[in-house]
Amino acid sequence: MNLSKVTERNVWIFLFGLCLFPFFSAPIALFVGIALSFLGIKPNFFNSSKVTTLLLQASVVLMGFGMNLGVVLQTSQTGFGVTAISVVTTVVVGVALGYMLKVDGKTAMLISCGTAICGGSAIAAVSPVIRAKEGQISFALVVVFVLNALALFLFPVIGRALGLSQET
Numbered sequence: 001m002n003l004s005k006v007t008e009r010n011v012w013i014f015l016f017g018l019c020l021f022p023f024f025s026a027p028i029a030l031f032v033g034i035a036l037s038f039l040g041i042k043p044n045f046f047n048s049s050k051v052t053t054l055l056l057q058a059s060v061v062l063m064g065f066g067m068n069l070g071v072v073l074q075t076s077q078t079g080f081g082v083t084a085i086s087v088v089t090t091v092v093v094g095v096a097l098g099y100m101l102k103v104d105g106k107t108a109m110l111i112s113c114g115t116a117i118c119g120g121s122a123i124a125a126v127s128p129v130i131r132a133k134e135g136q137i138s139f140a141l142v143v144v145f146v147l148n149a150l151a152l153f154l155f156p157v158i159g160r161a162l163g164l165s166q167e168t
Helices: 005-018 026-038 048-065 069-100 105-118 120-129 134-161
Strands: none
Touching: 026 134, 048 120, 069 105, 105 120, 105 134, 120 134
16 A cells, blocks of 8 residues: 555544444444455554554443443342353353363463453453463454454344344
8 A cells, every 4th residue: 555654544544433423333344444454454653552452441441431330230230140150151161172272371361251251351451460462462352353243243143033132
């Protein structure tokens, strides 16, 4: 891509801005990101690992602002046990599968936590605690985001096939 730095930056800012509009849904944003990646087009005017970390941390904080505290407290009272068992089971099974498949222990832990809890934000929270290296973090993020991408496309199809509503 032979664009000047300013033009390239403006293209990326424009694409980012499009993501803020309701017509630019998550599947469309994901498809555009995958297409750009396959074409080898990536932003070169900033350190993407630092920006990714910052965006993940900001996303977790901003997501919290959108939650109704009363609903969260009520839901946590009724679903705490199920959630705790689900998270512990997922992490234990994930780490065991990682061991059986000879995956690095820290990478297996990151993937398991990302799968069990909240995707990239869990990986961002756990990685400094276990002193994960950048390569381990990147690999875990890719695995969890690929699984999330598959779910983004498959779950609506499965839900419709089972006759489930959007809320269900």
